[in-house]
Amino acid sequence: MKSEEAPGVTITECASCVDERGAGAAFCEACGRPLTAARPDRADRPLDEVDQVDQHDEPRRGEGGRGEGGRGEGGRDGGGRREGGAADDRACPACGTPAAIGVDGYCGHCGMLAGRPRDHLESVAGAAAAVTDRGRRHHRNEDAVFLGGPAGGIDVVICDGVSASFDPDVASELAAETAGQLLTGSTQPLPARVAAALTAAATAVAALARTGDPRRAASNPACTVVAACVRGAEVGYGWVGDSRAYWLPASGDIVALTEDDSWAAHAIALGADPQAAWRDPKAHAITAWLGADAGPVTPRTDGFTAPGPGHLVLCSDGLWNYLAEPTTFGDTVRAHLAAAAGAPHPLLAAARSLTAFANEAGGADNITVALIPVELTPAS
Incomplete structure (x- = not known):
């Protein structure tokens, strides 16, 4: 762990x-x-x-095709x-x-x-949007996000640096960029495409421990990752760690697509009381990650065809920690989407307000959220 x-x-x-x-x-x-x-x-x-x-009174913002920039x-x-x-x-x-x-x-x-510019970054790609923010208690933003994709598609990657490691911000940025570029350039079926991208990201992050810096060798840079590839109504996704992905249909119940690679999730799967497991000091210890000390990394991947319109929501634990139950998470995201409906870029406004929500709730961790619309029209 x-x-x-x-x-x-x-x-x-x-x-x-x-x-x-x-x-x-x-x-x-x-x-x-x-x-x-x-x-x-x-x-x-x-x-x-x-x-x-x-x-600062105002966050520094960077807008563009990717939100993973900084250092x-x-x-x-x-x-x-x-x-x-x-x-x-x-x-x-x-x-x-x-x-x-x-x-x-x-x-x-x-x-x-x-x-640093990376303290707060915003990205848009078509109608999709992502925001990453340092939060209130961390000295730097160790999350990273890639948002891009070819015409007719959206690719998104969110990585959360493991603070106990050395250079977690470098690990997350490298993983997001590596996976994002491969997602955008690949022609494989979507789940296989995501698996290949996350495997490449794992290899890149593991190599950071072999750059000659003894601090990296002693405390391997590490991060989590969650990624998704959207082409029309087709969605492929995958993850390693405890960053999450959800499917939020226009109507109906939210679906948690990922299962945390964490001590608490493992204990609950073995029959532990969920409330007791989440109260345990070891609850958020992750059981899978990207890094030289992670051992063989096997991303968990899957895919689906959206039965109707909706939104794919990806986030780091800086947001979902305040909304751990899927139903509560879904209700909150829907409320923010509704409030942002009249904005010039509705999903960017909703991502901003969800980030503000997490900061107002305590901002104990870095916060990253991406909102991707999923339509029923086929990808061009």
């Missing part, structure tokens, strides 16, 4: 924001301050009670301090230096974090 417990290589802690980093880091990845000895008196404090400089493997230089040219004309909120914010969101003058 893969838990959210911090791996043994973490030996330093930021005294300002309590973000733990691996051995050898000189600066905090979360806020940019120099790392100091651990401050256990701050360990249990909520993030919004700790002095932060990376909070690739070159986002840090190995010592915790970043270099790079200015990415925009904002003044640093910490030192006031104008136009000092680099492409990774850090001030090139004082090193403090001013915010």
Whole structure:
């Protein structure tokens, strides 16, 4: 099982924001301050009670065919301090230096974090839409989403980085991009196409542990994945981990398409009381993931022909944790879809409002949701 417990290589802690980093880091990845000895008196404090400089009145948004952007493997230089040219004309909120914010969101003058573009991203592809957001308590967004597809089709991939691993944000971004590109370019039957894409993503993420960085080798980058391929009324989908997919028909009951690869789901399948299983501290420990330490990865895949119009909904646990029961999830999504019906882009508005709902409910994790319309007309 893969838990959210911090791996043994973490030996330093930021005294300002309590973000733990691996051995050898000189600066905090979360806020940019120099790392100091651990401050256990701050360990249990909520993030919004700790002095932060990376909070903004308005999220930074990126719109386009993909929502997985932000930072690739070159986002840090190995010592915790970043270099790079200015990415925009904002003044640093910490030192006031104008136009000092680099492409990774850090001030090139004082090193403090001013915010990353990946903190909040929005994507549209035709009528489909996706939003990914850092949430209220995490220092960075470790979720990633791909939204695209050929004419007449939509492909979507959502990945949730495993926070206990090193570089989970790199893992999720790489997995989403790898799987998404393969989905869009493949001509296989949809479930086989999804299986091949997720297998390729697993291989790519596992390779991150062999890039020569000892921190990655000691704590393998890891993530979950859920993906779907829609061509007219035909839907193929698959997953590894606890990110979810649902079919929400225009009328009728919602259908949970995925089964969590988690300790709680496994215990419930063996006969445990569901409420007791979900209260257990091990409930959210995942039993399958993408990463070098995952062992052989066999994505679970399936497909169906939509019997009528509806929506495919994919999300990370940052949303479904607040709506764990499928019926409650479906009722909530329907309410947000109805409220957004008059918006210029209804599904983007609904995805935004669902993200806001999760943040208002606590925002304890990164939040990602994708809404894909499914019609009965055949794909062209």
